[in-house]
Amino acid sequence: xxxxxxxxxxxxxxxxTVLNLGNLxxxxxPSDMKQSASQYPRTPSRVNPNQPxxxxxxxxxxxxxxxxxxxxxLPTILGxxxxxxxxxxxxxxxxxxxxxxxxxxxxxxxxxxxxQGNSKLRPIIDDGAGDVALWNKEIAKFFRGKDFMNAPWLxxxxxxxxxxxxxxxxxxxxxxxxxxxxxxxxTFSRSNQAVFELSQRFAEPHKHEGNISAEAQLEKNxxxxxxxxxxxxxxxxxxxxxxxxxxxEDIKKLQSTGGDHLAATEKNILGNDLHKLADYVMTxxxxxIDFVLDNAGFELYCDLVYADWLIQSGTCSQVIFHGxxxxxxxxxxxxxxxxxxxxxxVYGQLFQDAxxxxxxxxxxxxxxxxxxxxxxxxxxxxxPFWCTGYTFWDLHSEAPDLFQHLSESDLVxxxxxxxxxxxxxxxxxxxxxxxxxAIGPLASEAxxxxxxxxxxxxxxxxVGIPSxxxxxxxxxxxxxxxxxxxxxVLLSQGRKGETPVYNN
Ligand code: F6P
Ligand code: MG
Numbered sequence: 001x002x003x004x005x006x007x008x009x010x011x012x013x014x015x016x017t018v019l020n021l022g023n024l025x026x027x028x029x030p031s032d033m034k035q036s037a038s039q040y041p042r043t044p045s046r047v048n049p050n051q052p053x054x055x056x057x058x059x060x061x062x063x064x065x066x067x068x069x070x071x072x073x074l075p076t077i078l079g080x081x082x083x084x085x086x087x088x089x090x091x092x093x094x095x096x097x098x099x100x101x102x103x104x105x106x107x108x109x110x111x112x113x114x115x116q117g118n119s120k121l122r123p124i125i126d127d128g129a130g131d132v133a134l135w136n137k138e139i140a141k142f143f144r145g146k147d148f149m150n151a152p153w154l155x156x157x158x159x160x161x162x163x164x165x166x167x168x169x170x171x172x173x174x175x176x177x178x179x180x181x182x183x184x185x186x187t188f189s190r191s192n193q194a195v196f197e198l199s200q201r202f203a204e205p206h207k208h209e210g211n212i213s214a215e216a217q218l219e220k221n222x223x224x225x226x227x228x229x230x231x232x233x234x235x236x237x238x239x240x241x242x243x244x245x246x247x248x249e250d251i252k253k254l255q256s257t258g259g260d261h262l263a264a265t266e267k268n269i270l271g272n273d274l275h276k277l278a279d280y281v282m283t284x285x286x287x288x289i290d291f292v293l294d295n296a297g298f299e300l301y302c303d304l305v306y307a308d309w310l311i312q313s314g315t316c317s318q319v320i321f322h323g324x325x326x327x328x329x330x331x332x333x334x335x336x337x338x339x340x341x342x343x344x345x346v347y348g349q350l351f352q353d354a355x356x357x358x359x360x361x362x363x364x365x366x367x368x369x370x371x372x373x374x375x376x377x378x379x380x381x382x383x384p385f386w387c388t389g390y391t392f393w394d395l396h397s398e399a400p401d402l403f404q405h406l407s408e409s410d411l412v413x414x415x416x417x418x419x420x421x422x423x424x425x426x427x428x429x430x431x432x433x434x435x436x437x438a439i440g441p442l443a444s445e446a447x448x449x450x451x452x453x454x455x456x457x458x459x460x461x462x463v464g465i466p467s468x469x470x471x472x473x474x475x476x477x478x479x480x481x482x483x484x485x486x487x488x489v490l491l492s493q494g495r496k497g498e499t500p501v502y503n504n
Contacts (some may be wrong), residue, residue, distance in 0.1 A: 006025035014502045019084040041429070049155060049390065050142040052427035053440070057157060057460050059149035064457050065482050066153035074160055077118055077330060081164065081179035082108050087175075087367045094393070104174055109165035111160070120147045121159055123166050123174040127169035131325075131384040134398065135162060138389055154426040157329075157442055158389040165326045176336075178327040184337055188297035189350040195298070196351075198231070202359035205368075206312035218282060221313055225278050228306045229454065229489065234265060235302030236294055236416045236482040239457040270457075271464035271488035272433070277452055280411070280491070286317040290449075292386070293323050294416030296337035303415065304341070311377055318377055320409070329418050336381050342370050390424045391441045400502045407447035407500050413454060420488075429463050431470035435490040438463040443492040447500030456487045464490045 041053040043302045050056070059070030085105055092098050096165050123136045138155075168177045188195070191503055210219060214257040232275070257428075281289075289310055291303055307319040323333040344350055345366025349385045351358070385399035406412050414423055424438040436443035436451070442451055460481055465488065473480040480486055 013309075015384060019351045022255055029300065036212075043439060047393070047425075048142055049138060049394070051145070051150060052152065052391075052425040054425075054427040054429040056152035056154075056427050058151065058153055060367065061449075064153070069459075070115075070148055071409045074157065075112065078112050078160075078164070079106065079114065080183075082112070084179045084182060085177075087182075100171050104167050104171050107170065111163050111167060114163075115148055118147050118149050120145060121151060121156070122487075123169060124162055125166055129169060129384075131364070131388060132163075132269055132474060133392070134384070135159075139386055154391065155389040158387075161326070161328050162389070164389070174467035178268065178334065178336060180327050180330050181336065181457050185295040185340065185344075188301065188341065188344070191298040192299075192351045192354065195301060196301070196354065196361065199361040199365050200358065202308065203307050203364040204310070206309060210313075222278050222282055224309065224313075225281060226274060228309055229274060229277065230265065232302050232306040232413075232415070233269075233487055233489060234452040234456065235459075236433060236454065237487075249378055265487075269487045269489055270462075270469055270484060271466075271490050273435075273452070273464075273491040274489045277489060277491050278494075280450065284315050284410050288318045288320065289316050290320045290322060290406060290409045290412045292412060292414045293333045294323055294419060295331040295333065295352075296333045296341070298489070299331075299336065299415070299422060300333050300341055305365070308365070310371060318379065319372075320381060323382045324387050325384055326387050332418075334359040335382060340364055342373070366450060372379055382394065391425045392419075392442050393425050396441045396445050396500075397503070400500075402501060403445070403447070404500060406449050407451045407496070410496075411450045411452060412450045415454055417455055417458040420443065420453050421461055422449070424454055424461050425460050426459075429461065431462050431465050431469040433463040435464040436492040439492055444495055445500065446495050446498035448492075449496055450494045451492045453488065453490045455457060455489075456484045458482055458484050462488070464488055466473065 040055065042051060047053050057064045057066040059066050061067055073190050079304045085101065087103050089098060089105070092101065105375060106404065121139055123139055124132050127133050139159075143151050143155065146156075148160070149157075165178070171177075199414070209220075212220070215294070266272070289307075291307065293300065303321070307316075308323070310316040310319055321333075321338070323338055324334060327334060343366075347366075369378065372462060373380070383399065383402045383405075385395065385402050390398050395406075414420065423442065425440070429438055439451065440449055456481070462481060473486075
């Protein structure tokens with residue numbers, strides 16, 4: 001078999017995963033569940049990472065997406081990662097570097113063994129990185145003796161990505177290696193249709209028209225904002241961790257950005273604060289908006305088109321983008337992905353059949369975006385807190401510097417599914433829980449900024465939708481919570497302007 005075709009056995013979805021579930025609590029009967037419902041939501045003093053306000057999703061909950069992810073998706077993702085490293089190894093010539101990389105592969109195999117054997121969550125080995133203390137404190141305080149399947153899904157999944165990092169951070173030559181980089185670049189270059197549709201529409205600088213009234217201009221801006229917000233939202237439906245089995249056609253359908261298409265998709269926004277958000281954003285002049293980014297490639301490109309408009313329309317004088325410090329949940333943006341997309345727009349030849357006009361429009365955007373970066377209008381930041389197992393309920397207490405920084409923003413836009421899970425503590429809250437209640441301290445602490453979540457629904461937790469809607473979908477469309485077909489755009493006003501208070 002050639003090296004090109006040899007794949008790690010786990011890179012294919014296993015038929016059946018055999019898990020060691022010996023440490024699990026007994027299954028609850030429906031009658032027990034009713035009784036326990038009165039305990040929720042937990043009072044804030046009883047909430048901690050192992051006890052969210054509502055019951056956590058855990059890998060052993062067979063009915064949940066957590067189960068499929070822990071048992072099948074994560075081993076598949078890890079198997080593909082190992083294949084990627086072999087690809088790199090086969091192209092290396094220096095023995096010291098090869099041996100160093102072989103040791104990374106051994107650590108990856110150990111991680112695979114731990115995951116498939118449902119091992120206990122051990123502390124992260126001190127690799128000198130600044131986040132080790134935060135990880136190990138959380139493990140020691142809340143997850144001692146817990147394993148991959150009985151720890152809350154969110155923590156167990158995040159932990160797996162930190163362990164993946166450890167496989168490389170303990171090496172000499174491969175500390176910054178990103179096993180997902182090839183895939184991330186690849187999907188962007190397969191998104192040509194939607195990429196050029198947007199570049200050709202937005203390459204020309206936005207004009208304020210002198211001949212229309214201020215009111216008409218505002219109305220125009222608002223319509224454009226509504227449209228771009230949807231582009232930015234649906235850009236999230238194509239994340240790599242779910243695209244494993246999608247065809248090129250499927251991807252194109254998801255990425256279609258036409259106006260009619262957007263009108264039709266608005267009805268799939270189940271919790272819809274889009275218009276409230278637009279009314280609020282129209283009041284911001286020369287302000288600052290922050291994006292807590294999700295995925296690289298096409299989604300990031302949509303975010304940049306959106307942020308470009310925020311600058312050009314005079315809404316913002318600065319946009320701050322928050323990315324990840326380490327490769328995270330397959331497709332999340334790192335600094336390398338950020339640099340890659342800006343440079344590819346300007347210098348790349350990614351799209352084989354592109355016309356000169358198409359390539360030129362992309363170059364124009366790329367040049368303008370790099371200029372924003374030079375002038376400080378756009379800033380890329382990567383706080384280590386974003387790659388911890390903590391949810392954003394703990395942002396104020398575990399990363400007060402970051403809370404302080406965000407409290408100075410006029411709006412913080414959280415993109416995507418994982419950010420939404422972290423905002424809402426990834427737990428079994430009722431579907432109609434108001435968003436500002438579901439995000440806890442990030443709405444209620446003094447100084448909390450206005451927060452918007454633009455999320456296509458790809459996992460179990462759903463809040464902020466009118467009662468009845470989810471129940472109907474449960475009956476009619478099982479799987480609606482993981483298909484990426486539905487979305488929410490939710491807004492919390494926060495307590496901007498109040499001075500944040502921190503305990504020592
Ligand atoms: O692995 C599960 C998960 O976190 C899901 O929540 C989601 O399907 C995916 O990974 C990440 O999605 P996103 O890139 O939108 O955060
Ligand atoms: Mg992601």
